[in-house]
Amino acid sequence: MNKKTALITGALTGIGKATAIAFANAGYNLVISGRKEDLGKNLLNELVAKGVEAEFLLADVTDEKQVENLVKYTVNRFGKLDVAVNNAGTEGTLGPITEQTVENFHTTFNTNVLGVLLCLKYEIAVMQKQGSGSIINLSSIAGKVGMAGASVYVASKFAVEGLTKTAALELATVGVRVNAVAPGPVETEMLKRFTSDSEDTKEKMLSMTPAKRGGQPEEIAQTILFLASDKAKYLTGQSIAVDGAYTAQ
Numbered sequence: 001m002n003k004k005t006a007l008i009t010g011a012l013t014g015i016g017k018a019t020a021i022a023f024a025n026a027g028y029n030l031v032i033s034g035r036k037e038d039l040g041k042n043l044l045n046e047l048v049a050k051g052v053e054a055e056f057l058l059a060d061v062t063d064e065k066q067v068e069n070l071v072k073y074t075v076n077r078f079g080k081l082d083v084a085v086n087n088a089g090t091e092g093t094l095g096p097i098t099e100q101t102v103e104n105f106h107t108t109f110n111t112n113v114l115g116v117l118l119c120l121k122y123e124i125a126v127m128q129k130q131g132s133g134s135i136i137n138l139s140s141i142a143g144k145v146g147m148a149g150a151s152v153y154v155a156s157k158f159a160v161e162g163l164t165k166t167a168a169l170e171l172a173t174v175g176v177r178v179n180a181v182a183p184g185p186v187e188t189e190m191l192k193r194f195t196s197d198s199e200d201t202k203e204k205m206l207s208m209t210p211a212k213r214g215g216q217p218e219e220i221a222q223t224i225l226f227l228a229s230d231k232a233k234y235l236t237g238q239s240i241a242v243d244g245a246y247t248a249q
């Protein structure tokens with residue numbers, strides 16, 4: 001019961017997976033969740049091999065019952081919920097505004113905005129009762145600046161920034177902190193999809209990043225781990241850009 005418990009959504013790939021591994025290395029009990037059983041079981045084995053207690057649960061963040069069940073399961077299994085990382089997200093279908101569809105709007109907003117809202121709803125209910133907890137939402141540089149060709153994704157990540165600030169304000173006096181991490185381009189499957197799996201397009205995107213390289217998922221995970229920790233006890237309602245100075249321009 002002394003160990004902290006963390007719940008991570010969309011934990012089976014990319015930043016979510018790197019975060020699960022970083023939390024395991026830091027000795028947390030873990031519940032990882034996602035939509036793919038095979039990936040979930042593989043990552044679970046990897047985490048358990050590190051000697052931590054971990055569980056995998058299938059959960060689609062757009063489904064309220066599944067989110068409610070995920071949070072309940074975590075509390076039943078480990079007795080508490082100290083940290084929640086709301087990481088599941090999609091870039092949707094990219095392209096100019098004139099080509100955007102209602103379907104893409106719903107898919108992107110259901111995952112990135114409704115998904116985060118539902119996670120917050122059930123995580124906060126538990127943490128409020130505990131009088132403690134740290135929640136980290138995955139925003140993006142696309143939650144801070146516009147990005148041609150990514151209107152719906154950008155709008156959804158601006159919404160994540162708003163949810164983060166509002167939740168932090170609602171919880172500021174009860175010992176529960178809510179922050180966001182806003183990565184620049186990070187070397188994951190999402191970046192490959194964002195750049196149409198073209199090295200040329202990726203190079204162009206990275207050349208606009210002052211650091212002239214993409215971030216590694218582990219570099220994002222370390223910031224999440226810090227925000228989760230007591231070292232960040234007075235840090236709430238913020239969105240930390242981890243972006244090689246992209247948004248400093």
Ligand SMILES: NC(=O)c1ccc[n+]([C@@H]2O[C@H](COP(=O)([O-])OP(=O)(O)OC[C@H]3O[C@@H](n4cnc5c(N)ncnc54)[C@H](OP(=O)(O)O)[C@@H]3O)[C@@H](O)[C@H]2O)c1
Pocket residue numbers: 009010011012013014015016034035036059060061062087088089090091111115138139140141182183184185186187188189190191
């Ligand atoms: N990579 C970047 O450059 C970058 C930059 C800024 C922000 N981010 C944000 O970082 C987060 C992680 O992205 P990533 O780069 O690690 O990409 P990724 O590897 O594609 O990870 C996204 C994860 O979310 C899961 N997911 C999508 N929809 C879901 C749903 N409805 N329910 C549950 N899980 C769902 C995906 O699972 P499936 O395989 O089942 O789809 C996948 O495991 C996202 O929120 C993304 O917007 C990424």
